[in-house]
Amino acid sequence: MDARLQRRVQRYGWDKASTAYEQYWTAQLAPAHARLLELAALAPGEHVLDIACGTGLVTFRAARQVGPSGRILATDLSQEMINRATEEARRRGLDHVTFARMDAEDLQCAPASFDVALCALGLMYVPDPLKALSEMHRMLRPGGRAVAAVWGARSRCGWAEIFPIVDRRVASDVCPMFFQLGTGDMLRTVMQTSGFTDVHLDRIATTLQYESAADACGAAFDGGPVALAYSRFDTAVREQVHAEYLASIAPCRRGDSYDVPGEFVIARGTKPSMT
Numbered sequence: 001m002d003a004r005l006q007r008r009v010q011r012y013g014w015d016k017a018s019t020a021y022e023q024y025w026t027a028q029l030a031p032a033h034a035r036l037l038e039l040a041a042l043a044p045g046e047h048v049l050d051i052a053c054g055t056g057l058v059t060f061r062a063a064r065q066v067g068p069s070g071r072i073l074a075t076d077l078s079q080e081m082i083n084r085a086t087e088e089a090r091r092r093g094l095d096h097v098t099f100a101r102m103d104a105e106d107l108q109c110a111p112a113s114f115d116v117a118l119c120a121l122g123l124m125y126v127p128d129p130l131k132a133l134s135e136m137h138r139m140l141r142p143g144g145r146a147v148a149a150v151w152g153a154r155s156r157c158g159w160a161e162i163f164p165i166v167d168r169r170v171a172s173d174v175c176p177m178f179f180q181l182g183t184g185d186m187l188r189t190v191m192q193t194s195g196f197t198d199v200h201l202d203r204i205a206t207t208l209q210y211e212s213a214a215d216a217c218g219a220a221f222d223g224g225p226v227a228l229a230y231s232r233f234d235t236a237v238r239e240q241v242h243a244e245y246l247a248s249i250a251p252c253r254r255g256d257s258y259d260v261p262g263e264f265v266i267a268r269g270t271k272p273s274m275t
């Protein structure tokens with residue numbers, strides 16, 4: 001897929017998903033967020049860059065950990081995500097957190113000015129994740145650390161059929177490389193290629209729990225990466241894609257609810273200190 005088209009699909013898709021995102025994903029992503037923050041080991045006063053921050057689920061926790069003497073810049077491609085997060089920061093009275101719309105591949109901030117760079121569940125959507133990690137590296141001071149979380153291998157993510165189901169009905173793939181980063185040692189390799197050393201990789205098996213078929217479909221279609229394509233489907237096509245998706249997760253059905261397996265891969269690396 002053409003990188004410019006992918007960015008547009010992502011930007012406007014996440015604009016649409018921004019209202020439903022927290023309802024469907026806060027609990028499901030909690031294990032990845034917790035491990036990412038554990039690996040980041042933020043300290044009071046640190047300066048943190050949060051890439052692809054969405055509504056700020058990680059950002060606000062990081063803000064608490066660095067405290068008012070720290071500073072957080074959180075960025076995302078979607079203006080709606082940034083607007084919601086900015087409003088929430090204002091509501092919480094947080095002066096040390098700033099949200100700004102930026103492409104992960106083109107960060108507009110002062111190089112070497114952050115202690116830590118975070119990216120939770122964002123790199124799979126970026127056309128060139130190596131470029132995004134290189135940008136995170138560029139923004140870190142020597143000795144700074146980066147932590148990134150991605151979804152794991154396709155075979156371990158029970159909801160993976162969502163992409164071919166939508167792709168069959170649109171002109172181009174929504175996320176052509178989605179599962180690549182979480183397969184094998186790929187995340188470690190791209191982190192090392194972008195300049196990080198001492199790369200540590202964790203894999204976490206998880207279960208996405210949905211109380212109903214409506215919740216499973218809401219998370220898949222309203223609150224996630226296919227939201228743009230889905231918003232353009234008419235009622236008949238929506239019914240078809242719901243039926244196909246529910247058939248694909250039928251083995252995970254427990255009465256009315258669903259326990260869908262998933263996997264997160266989380267990596268931490270260090271920008272070498274100058275000698």
Ligand SMILES: C[S@@+](CC[C@H](N)C(=O)[O-])C[C@H]1O[C@@H](n2cnc3c(N)ncnc32)[C@H](O)[C@@H]1O
Nearest residue numbers: 010014052053054057077078103104120122125
């Ligand atoms: C699954 S959400 C993750 C949000 C947040 N980090 C979290 O863990 O809750 C993915 C986010 O990546 C953002 N995104 C997609 N492509 C991007 C890009 N090229 N640059 C920056 N952000 C991007 C989307 O707008 C969306 O908010």
